[in-house]
Amino acid sequence: MMALAQRTGLEDMPAASPSGGRLLSINNYHYRRGGAEVVFLEQNRLFEEIGWDVVPFAMRHPRNLPSAHERHFVEEIEFGHAYGPLTRLRHAASIIYSREARARLRDILAEARPDVAHLHNVYHHLSPSFLPLLRQAGVPVVMTVHDLKLACPAYTMLRDGHVCESCKGGRVHNVVVNRCIKGSLPLSGLVMLETTVHRTLGLYRDTVDAFAVPSRFYIDKLVEWGWPRERFVHVPNFVDAAALRPETQAGDGFLYVGRLSPEKGLDTLVRAGALSRQPVTIVGTGPMEETLRALAAETGADVRFLGFRTGEALHEAIRGCRAVVLPATWYENAPISVLEAYALGRPVIGTRIGGLPEMIREGETGAIVPPGDAEALAAALTRFAALPSESLSAMGRAGRLWVETDFSREAYRDRLLALYASLRGGRR
Template identity: 60%
Template sequence: MSFAQNRLLSINNYFYPRGGAEVLFLEQNRLFEGIGWDVVPFAMRHANNLPTAYENYFPDEIEFGRDYSLARKLLNAQRVIYSRQARSKLGNLLDRARPTIAHAHNIYHHLSPSVLPLLRERGVPTVMTVHDLKLGCPAYTMMRDGRPCDSCKGGRLYNVAVHRCIKGSLALSGVVMAESYIHRWLRLYEANIARFVVPSRFVMETLIGWGWPRERFVHVPNFVDVARFRPDEPIGTRFVYCGRLERLKGVETLVRAAARSGQPLTLAGRGPDETQLRELTERLGADVRFLGHVSKDELADVLQTARAVVAPSECNENAPLAVLEAYAAGRPVIGARIAGIPELVREGETGSLVASGDVEALADELARYAALPDARLARMGAAGRAWVERDFTAAAYRDRLVALYSTLTPGVAA
């Protein structure tokens, strides 16, 4: 079926594969281009952006942690709360490209939700994928000091500044507190987003528990391009982690568990804690390979070398793509029993779950998997592959979104 008459305005802070949200955003763009849609991106200018004919319509870059002048810092603070520049640039883009529908991903802090009322004013139905818990928690995570936190529940948003939840900085936390209060007062999300797409039931139920109406959410699981992976490769000897190298992802716990169990580990990705993790690896004498950033094709090759893929998160993960990619490669998953990860692991069938942050439990599980026969791991990997082929394919994801879009605008054929 052709959808050539349809135009998707696809919105995200970054226009390059910076993290899981960006990967999904870019893959979704390619997916809709593949069925004949005209996809128009709107993002922030950035040196790493992919080439696009629409770059001149992108607002200027904001990068937290950079050493800006005082004047630029003040301008950035204003833009974090409500970016007039992003709204103006989007207005120019809408004059050129009249989209059938808009789909926003991560717009917090950089583009800001200033663009949302403009879309409603122009008659463009807008959906938004919820990649985290920002709609409830100003700091995204609903965690503090490694433990669940509901201090901001019920509108007590001042707690983000009280506890310095944003990078331990009172200044940054204060800006985010102001941002959150203003956005709620203006109802920028509530009044302008037609539906929120949520990849995990955990995040959906959590936000409902914080007061969002259930009817605003649609559960649409993430997807993986299974054709990129070869599930019939022999089971490897190394355990593999793919993702950002930071403590909240549980990577320090994983390195300690690998050292404790004497198991080889491969880390694919970069992040703010890479230096500390390298130092920890050397201090513990662990067999850990740091691959750095790997391309999409290289990632598939890395997963084929795995004995199992580990998702050791210690934060409220939504629906990590690494789990689905592991299954697509025919590899079982050892996941942390936290947030959305248990939804993606069928214990004893496609993998297993361990307590989040428990070095000893994770070390025991690594040792157990090292001792399991390859044939047993291959059967678990095959079960995971069958699961993604049934429920997490690109076609299934696309069809779910097209069906959603069709309920919001008559221009889309379901």
């Protein structure tokens, strides 16, 4: 396995040509479903703009974006659908090792050899079954680490709303003991089997040349769980700041954007809103919505629920607040919502957990508070509510400048070009 010279940055990599390659870009879904899909699709667009031939490989799905390569996509597997018992059994086998994905990938290689393959999320739907074919064909493989699946079978290192590292040291049986997958014994057992098979076959460890990781925290955590540091390269996420108009005047109240689920710390935000008597707006949907509505009524918090918003409607909501709040209680990676807030000229209040502290400069672009501490968060809300408009605008400008320099489309593209060049050079 090629080493990456014991680094987590790209400072010593050779310069890369901006054009003239073929990228095999791989992800379960080919539409904007979540953060990983946004990065996957925007990365494809970035490379197409500089003349690369981008070949996507994904699962067929009714919401997929059009693709000339869709004939190679694998059969749809959508959890929660009412499949028959034989189909469910076949899907279970594919989750562990998809023969179809392997066959489809072989067809792609027969048609055109890519210069680089870049994986995003392939768990469950595609599976890593095709990775040995890429290695046999001499195609360098990069994988973006969007979550902690390489260490935690359940992705999140979270159980019952709290950080959990019970599977550390190979003790993956804990995923069954604790029923980590949707509280289901069968699903948890399937994921334990999936993890065991993939690790035994070395389907990630022995086939991926480099892991691109958006946060330094995730690198440190994976190393702590036994991965060699030299396999990881820090490649921060990006946002197209040029397409986002920043607001220069301070807004009103505080805003959360994202999924309404326990690990997001939204109960802490509601309680902090009640303690500080500051208005809070929540944008998003998820399983906690009714619980949060009840908590707001119980505490007297001034909370508005706007539901799902995207595009300009979402951007207007962000521009209208004093600060965006991310009260996470789990190991966040590198949320794009932070970068979008900065690009729109808003400071960010986040918790001291996961990769969030890397993305917030205390007093310069926002504030950092302990996770799960409603009183500390309430104090931050009160302080930001009292700040002069110019102070908030200065934070917004600092965040915007940071995005334009370190988290731009061009910076992301150039980091990947340098990484690809180092791998291709090594293979030559």
